[in-house]
Amino acid sequence: MDFEKLILERYSCRHYSDQAVEDQLxxxxxxxxxxxxxxxxxxxxxxxxxxxxxxxxxxxxxxPKEWFVEPPLILCVCCQPEKGWLRKKYDxxxxxxxxxxxxxxxxxxxxxxxxxxxxxxxxxxxQAAREFLGLPEDAxxxxxxxxxxxxxxxxxxxxxxxxxxxxxDTW
Numbered sequence: 001m002d003f004e005k006l007i008l009e010r011y012s013c014r015h016y017s018d019q020a021v022e023d024q025l026x027x028x029x030x031x032x033x034x035x036x037x038x039x040x041x042x043x044x045x046x047x048x049x050x051x052x053x054x055x056x057x058x059x060x061x062x063x064p065k066e067w068f069v070e071p072p073l074i075l076c077v078c079c080q081p082e083k084g085w086l087r088k089k090y091d092x093x094x095x096x097x098x099x100x101x102x103x104x105x106x107x108x109x110x111x112x113x114x115x116x117x118x119x120x121x122x123x124x125x126x127q128a129a130r131e132f133l134g135l136p137e138d139a140x141x142x143x144x145x146x147x148x149x150x151x152x153x154x155x156x157x158x159x160x161x162x163x164x165x166x167x168x169d170t171w
Contacts, residue, residue, distance in 0.1 A: 013118060029147065048078065050133075058132050079139070117148055
């Protein structure tokens with residue numbers, strides 16, 4: 001699929017088949033995340049692959065929507081802020097969360113290219129996620145996405161006009 005078509009057709013899937021995602025496709029989705037650019041190439045992220053089968057109760061504590069546990073897999077991208085590049089010269093801002101977000105974007109686009117559904121989830125219980133995933137103190141969950149074959153149809157994309165989002169030279 002060409003990129004323009006891909007970004008037009010990718011959508012937030014909220015109904016999944018329980019059909020297994022083939023290992024080769026999962027690996028390619030994960031590889032797309034691995035290849036995502038990160039500030040100063042620090043790569044301060046980890047991708048956790050979660051098998052949903054038999055884990056509904058715990059996963060629904062993280063994000064309480066039934067469709068969250070429909071697919072066979074959920075991916076969680078975590079970052080380690082202390083390992084990220086810092087904008088030291090100005091404000092010590094860590095780019096680890098930005099890096100993790102780019103990873104999620106790469107994962108979701110690659111998944112869409114294979115006909116797999118995803119849905120970027122940021123509205124999750126971070127403490128429940130930390131406990132379920134056994135995260136070390138220096139790791140932060142950034143986003144979750146189910147990963148599986150979609151059973152729903154994309155809804156029309158509602159976006160602001162380009163003229164409302166882009167400025168030139170100044171605000």
